[in-house]
Amino acid sequence: MEVNQENVLRLLLEVIQIGGQYVLPAAALLRALYAGWRGKFPEGAWQIASASFVAGLTASADAQTLSAPNVLQAVLVQLTGNAVFTAGLLGFIVTYLFRQTQNMSRWVDGLVGAAAGVVVWIVWTFVLNQWAWWMIFIAVPAGAAALIALRADMFVIQTVVNVAKWLLRIALIIMLGGGILLGIWAVTNYVVPLLATPTPGL
Numbered sequence: 001m002e003v004n005q006e007n008v009l010r011l012l013l014e015v016i017q018i019g020g021q022y023v024l025p026a027a028a029l030l031r032a033l034y035a036g037w038r039g040k041f042p043e044g045a046w047q048i049a050s051a052s053f054v055a056g057l058t059a060s061a062d063a064q065t066l067s068a069p070n071v072l073q074a075v076l077v078q079l080t081g082n083a084v085f086t087a088g089l090l091g092f093i094v095t096y097l098f099r100q101t102q103n104m105s106r107w108v109d110g111l112v113g114a115a116a117g118v119v120v121w122i123v124w125t126f127v128l129n130q131w132a133w134w135m136i137f138i139a140v141p142a143g144a145a146a147l148i149a150l151r152a153d154m155f156v157i158q159t160v161v162n163v164a165k166w167l168l169r170i171a172l173i174i175m176l177g178g179g180i181l182l183g184i185w186a187v188t189n190y191v192v193p194l195l196a197t198p199t200p201g202l
Helices: 005-037 041-059 071-099 106-127 133-153 157-196
Strands: none
Touching (some): 005 071
């Protein structure tokens, strides 16, 4: 059975994006909450900034972006847009959770989380063109549930630490694994055929 190399490339890039755009920022958010709980907000800001940069970097690892007529401009737009949005979203969540009273109603947390889910859906669907319209049915309840869960986890800080560690490990495994597979794919499809091509005159 013939394997469509374009589909393989797209799958590998999507795997890397999952690690960089979703799992790693989630780990950074939890680590930032832990840093804030210890009163080390600059450390938390660094966690968010570094994860946001990686999120923007992996967002540019897209077949459509890499095949654009002006590749450099397309990569810069994707990197900047995703990085700024991710940093803003994570920063808002951390600020909200620490600025608001710990006894805030879960209904309020749910409404704020749902609103954040709508914003994420709008940006990812209409600005970054990475989601389908029906993702709103996932983004809204997921945002509400996530903020409620984060508020509850702040009372059990060791849970935040443990989950952050596992998410960080998973993100690294996904991105490193995807990167290695992408490298093997590139060598197999480009380097090996190039080396196997006979040199004229030899």
